[in-house]
Amino acid sequence: MIKLNNVQKIYDNNKQRVTALKNINLEIKSGEIYGIIGYSGAGKSTLIRLINMLENPTAGEIWVNGQRMDRLNNEKLRLARQKIGMIFQNFNLLSSRTVRQNIAFPLEIAGYPKEKIDKRVSELIKLVGLTERADAYPSELSGGQKQRVGIARALANNPEVLLSDEATSALDPKTTESILNLLWEINRKFGITIILITHEMHVIKKICHRVAVIDGGEIVEEGPVTEVFGNP
Ligand code: ADP
Numbered sequence: 690m691i692k693l694n695n696v697q698k699i700y701d702n703n704k705q706r707v708t709a710l711k712n713i714n715l716e717i718k719s720g721e722i723y724g725i726i727g728y729s730g731a732g733k734s735t736l737i738r739l740i741n742m743l744e745n746p747t748a749g750e751i752w753v754n755g756q757r758m759d760r761l762n763n764e765k766l767r768l769a770r771q772k773i774g775m776i777f778q779n780f781n782l783l784s785s786r787t788v789r790q791n792i793a794f795p796l797e798i799a800g801y802p803k804e805k806i807d808k809r810v811s812e813l814i815k816l817v818g819l820t821e822r823a824d825a826y827p828s829e830l831s832g833g834q835k836q837r838v839g840i841a842r843a844l845a846n847n848p849e850v851l852l853s854d855e856a857t858s859a860l861d862p863k864t865t866e867s868i869l870n871l872l873w874e875i876n877r878k879f880g881i882t883i884i885l886i887t888h889e890m891h892v893i894k895k896i897c898h899r900v901a902v903i904d905g906g907e908i909v910e911e912g913p914v915t916e917v918f919g920n921p
């Protein structure tokens with residue numbers, strides 16, 4: 690359902706050219722939790738940002754659910770992106786908005802009526818376990834709670850795919866564990882495909898079905914986690 694064919698990415702900022710991805714071929718199945726692991730600078734963020742076209746590929750094809758993402762016009766891309774949620778290491782919450790208002794944000798942009806938004810937001814708040822904190826501001830929340838808001842916001846439009854860019858890297862081990870459990874539950878309950886990048890092996894071992902190891906802009910190993918890293 691997600692397919693990258695011969696994808697190359699070169700950043701060209703008149704001063705310097707950086708080859709971030711060389712020749713990426715990757716296929717991720719519907720409903721999978723797919724991990725991408727590698728050192729800093731390996732190309733992980735670039736790879737994940739190509740899937741929702743936050744970056745354009747220099748060459749190659751990017752397919753998501755039968756649509757060629759790098760060929761969509763702006764309107765079609767906007768709609769396709771609603772089906773791809775994303776969560777971040779530093780949460781990217783709006784500090785002037787409460788939990789409820791942060792989660793409502795993508796639904797407001799999508800143009801749903803207020804009653805529908807209120808209902809959906811309440812469901813999401815319950816799903817991520819923040820009912821007691823619904824009217825708090827981000828500055829009043831712990832890191833784990835902030836990431837729960839990030840997850841709820843990413844799920845607001847019922848995405849088919851969730852992209853996770855080092856979502857647990859800023860969290861302590863116990864909070865990491867609880868966020869990974871939540872992602873696992875979301876994958877199981879809703880069948881959402883999750884693609885997560887991390888530099889931490891234990892994250893991959895805990896929840897991923899398959900993994901790609903990326904180094905210097907290339908996939909150097911790929912397969913089921915147990916085959917690539919052996920049993921725990
Ligand atoms: P990480 O290694 O955690 O991905 P980086 O510090 O490499 O974080 O990148 C942080 C941000 O800066 C990203 O949005 C990335 O696209 C951008 N970035 C990274 N390297 C460069 C660069 N050489 N020139 C311009 N922007 C860059």
Ligand code: ADP
Pocket residue numbers: 700701702707708709727728729730731732733734735736
């Ligand atoms: P990772 O996520 O694995 O840390 P990135 O995809 O952020 O790797 O970066 C891969 C390479 O591309 C690095 O050399 C980084 O400096 C470079 N890079 C990332 N973003 C940019 C950018 N916006 N402009 C120029 N170079 C970038």
